Amino acid sequence: MTDRPENFTEWYTSERFNVGVRRRRTREGVLRGLGMVSILLAVTMLVTLFGSIFYQARTAFVQTQIGLEVALPAAEFDGGTQAGADAIKDVNFRGLVADALYASLGGRPDSRGARREMLALISADASFQLMERVIEEPSLIGQQSRFWLPASDDMHNIVQGVVDRDVTEDDRRTSDAQINWIERLEDQGMVRSAFAWDLLLRNDSRDPEVAGIFAGVVGSALMLTVTLVVSLPLGVAAAVYLEEFAPKNWFTRLIDVNIRNLAAVPSIVFGLLALAVFIRVFGMPRSSPLVGGLALSLLTLPTMIIAARAAIAAVPPSLRTAAMELGASKMQTVSKVVLPNALPGILTGTIISMAEALGETAPLLMIGMVAFVADAPSSFLDPAAPLPVQIYTWSTSPERAFAAKTAAAIIVLLLFLFLMNAAAIYLRDRVQKKW
Structure with missing residues (x-):
């Protein structure tokens, strides 16, 4: 026998019931508090991460330039003006x-050493930029004009405050003489800060002050094109067969388990597979967007198949039944009814898979896409260094200015990822049908 009251009114007003309610509410409050703390901690870590990246990249989007009155005597040019x-x-x-x-x-x-120190105020790429400017405007020949040329990375760090110019000479890479020279140029109004278009429009360089990500962006675009062309048709075809046509037996269940396991395999394994198959067996060129795209296709294909199967399985069975009752064949039902209604999920899975491939580095390192590539690739067979690999390369460079360049390139990569995810959400909401 229990001591529970005989009627429910007494039970709901009893002290034992009230104690149980208070305990349940206490546990709910603790669980709710833990959830809020977890969310707050995650948001704090995310804000800290993005804040540190943006803070470190603040000087990469600014280029320090020195204005020089350069004379271009016609006698120096074969053919004059x-x-x-x-x-x-x-x-x-x-x-x-x-x-x-x-x-x-x-x-x-x-002094030769003083001349060397003075020339170190200007980027080694300044002469090439001046040459490009004269080629674009031959009318400058025979004149003396002011040209804004990039300063060296050490001077950039001094002007932008990354390195304190007031510390002793032993604690910085620049000499006191160089500090005096750059301050004289500042007093004459010959030093300015401008938006670093070189970061977006120029290719990679050994000189951090003029290094850009254009070649990396082009390489990533070519590589993702190969990945999309290869993995999308194969992924959708495999999903359609496994979900609509394959018999439900032990063999198809084994295939399903292996596909799900492949989606969890470390990405570097796919790089080893691409190295063994595409390069050593088929002899494809190393470091090319073609091989890189095929390697990423191996990586994204399992995820794409899983997403496409889930989208196909979510199509209401009544639509299939209605189409079959109206005389449509199995293939017509799949192509005219199932796939159009599964399109939102397929597009979402595809874009998310492409976003995952965009940020991958390990498989590309295994196939040799880590070399320094100064020119943007013009075809799928040219050497290329995609943006994630370029970020990795910059992060290992000893020059201090490359640290800010690395953070800036990460911001550009994150921007592409956000845009791709936003496109996935937009397309899903645009074509999704509610049942």
């Missing part, structure tokens, strides 16, 4: 830039 591109390329632009810098700072130093 009518010089062609080949003749312009033969001119010693580095010497012209050096002369302009010496003139801005009071004359050419007698």
